[in-house]
Amino acid sequence: MIEAALDALLIVLHPSRIGFMFLGIFIGIIVGLLPGLSGTVGMSLLLPFVFGLDPFVGMALLIGMVAVVHTGDTFPSILLGIPGTSGSQATIMDGFPLAKQGQASRAMGASFFCSMVGGVAGGIALYLMIPFARPLISAFSSPELFMLTMLGLSMAGLLAGKSPIKGVISGLLGLLIGSIGSAPAVAEYRYTFGSLYLSSGVSLPVVALSIFAFPIMITMLTNKGTISSNGELKGGILQGVKDSIKNKFLVLRSALIGTLVGFVPGLGGSVVDWLAYGAAQKTVKNNYFGKGDIRGVIAPESANNAKEGGSLVPTLLFGIPGSGTTAILLGGLTLMGLEAGPRMLTTDLPVTLSIVWTLVFANIFGALLCMVLIRPISKFSMIPGEKIVPFLLVLLILGAFQSNFSWGDLIVFVVIGLLGYAMTILDWPRPPLLIGFVLALSAERYYWISIERYGWSWLSSPIVIILAIVILLLLTGGTLIKRFTKSVETDGGGISQ
Template sequence: MDTLTLVIEGFQTAVSPENLLFCLLGVMLGTVIGMMPGLGSATGVAILLPATVALEPVTALIMLAGIYYGCQYGATISAVLIATPGDPASVVTMFDGYPMAQAGKAAKALAAAAIASFIAGTISIVLLMAAAPAFLTIALQFGAPEMTSLILLGMLSVAGFTAKNPFKGLSMGALGLAIATVGIDSQSGVGRFTFDQIELFGGFGFIEIVIGLFAIAEVMRQVGRGGARPIKTRFRDMKLTRQEFAETAKPAIRQGFLGFFIGALPGAGATLAAFFGYETERRLSKRPERFGRGEISGVAGPEGANNAATNGAFVPTLTLGIPGSGTTAILLGAFLIFGLRPGPLLMVEQPDLAWGLMASFWIGNLFLLALNLPLAPAFASILRIPYKYLFPVIVMLALLGAFAIENRMWGVWIACAFGLLGYLMNRYGFPPAPLILGLVLGPEMESQLSRSLSISWGDPMIFLARPISAVLLALGFVLLLAPTVTRVIRSRVRWRAGENVPVGR
């Protein structure tokens, strides 16, 4: 059968009343779970997996997939409104989403996120259906050296987060990498920087750090300013202007392709895609200085990349049986529970299930758009609550999320400590984004670097000997030098312009 016939049959499977009902239930539950700090899509899918055992395999997998991308959008809601991302990938959306909320544009930020997610999700689903084998061939070219170079490229892009002082961005990225080394070395099993404290054997928790750096630090900053008033939001503020829609749609289209490709790389994940999406849009923007201050493209770019990467992660999962992310690893377990084995034969032996599942992705994204666009003003109205009532609730939710991860006070102390650090960083102009990026990419970079050097018997030239790796390293070098070169060129242009001004004018 040709691809079009399989797609039609997949939609016939996905639109059955039972599958539609459980797809809707999945995205609704996912949205609620995603809004809760410290949970995220992997936890949401794991919690609700036992509840799907009694369902038909295709229905259960459609519901679990709905929970997956429902969590992604739910995490965006809490990131935009209270600077507390429910999922690591939503940290990037918060960089501009939260400033928009503080400017009374929370509904527009949430609407832009929903629209960008739908557009990029649609593109990535078409790519998943039409070009999965071709993308799989490209993805398989990315071995350990290529993945190391790709991650290094992402790390070197942090210089752009502080155009006036790239050193601050790089230093925060290095600090994030250093924090990521705390704990048991995955290669040797030796403890690093644990100081014989059992709590440090597992390293610092990512969610606790994010809660501290953003939620706790933001409350401290607002309280320190004094006189904070509730943010005025109006229901008509949700309506995007034609220009704002264009600034949402264009990044979403670009990130639909980029996010899908990054998501298709085994182990890359939506967080890396979101960072690349944000940095790409910042560099393409005519107003890069507005990023981080409430730029709508800074919401649409990472949100589109995030959603596209979520769909892209199913490429290695469905075609090779290799999870593309932590959540798809849990979904892979769900396949096995139902007696299914993802891999090259899945689409041949179980075409109704495979294509029905892929078709349900688009239906689930449509449900999310239909549900969350009308609800965006209602979510935004939370910010009308006076700060003297809102701040204690934010702190309570943040610390409850930090505690719930391991059910012990250690997470709470970590969140408070990084809250103080985040407050000081904000006060002295050090961006938290590079620290988060280093923390996210550090363990994976270390693992891929170790594998690369094992393959080459310790020869670092392997990174230049592999063409894809060499190109990625060259791009990273360009990104590293770009802020300095741009600043030098601008200063010379200004100097020459001043030199040509006639005397006496």
């Protein structure tokens, strides 16, 4: 295996393949920079160009792009409070407040360093898991996948700060919006009101952009002034890197979470950053998440790049896409004359190992390139909001419209955007709504498949029981920690008086 890996390294280092990898990195950063686009869109744009290409060249282009999309999407998430892709939503929670405090460079320095570490960790995990992947993937059937979605939904209350009830209600509202369209278990449509557009449901990019971006634009117009409230840039790139090294265990733990979530087909990158953020929120001491805590940037950014390495395991070895991006990657394999499955471990093993090397190199070079761009791009936070909003509005409308190329996307964008603005004014948490929306169909689908196939016997599965215990520990542990914190604050207040 080691000898084969060294042979694959020599193949990857060929000048032509390195050139295509850098082309993919450049495209990936651009896709991440533009709000509303995603790895799926970038992959779709590249797919026609890989037809008939040498597999090593084609994979260098595709993996180079995929590896850095979740690095480039940090720019709009931190500077503008708008998710560059669905995998950068949690970064907004603390990254945007840091930008408001004039610490955009510090936040992005930490983000890119953690993205690099997470991406390299994901590549190493892909290499190490190749021999053991089959029994691991086959252990997860519909009951286990259902419990994993429940684990994701349990984060709704945890991410609501001091109002877990509001978080639960917000998550349920997300489930309701996610259930619009065709039901996965029965042949009927729900909440479509006779609209052909709603019969296929509401798309994730539209919801993600509207719930976060729309309120930010209104706020920027009404408040006026610059994003950075103090009118200066503080905390440089190296400070962010130092913060990451100081919290090295958080970086590694979040990268592990990202890799494990990536292993599970269908769970997707829209959840991994929230899982890592929620885990960090409950385990990091003396945190002030949501108000500009650098650790709230470190956790999700370490996880979302690590997820890519994990998601390639079921994609390459079983032909089961771990996300929308890897689903298109399967089409790219076919166009290049490859077939996902056991052959990727035998006949096409050099291609598989070249993917590992490309993933590692692309994450390193992509992060370094983004670090070079931090200083000039950070100056966007110094531009008055009313000058940025018209440009952003064009990008967001295009980003929303490209989901289905339907006018319905724009109507939904405005409606859910107004809902997001109302939630902002009333101090209701928005992340739980997005989590509920993302997991709605998966939860329902896996639940019905489990019932139809196993009855209620699936509740006795060891993995299901373990996941149920983890969920209970998260929920009860979070409640106990909040009560303990309140009691400490009360006692402290009494002493100070």
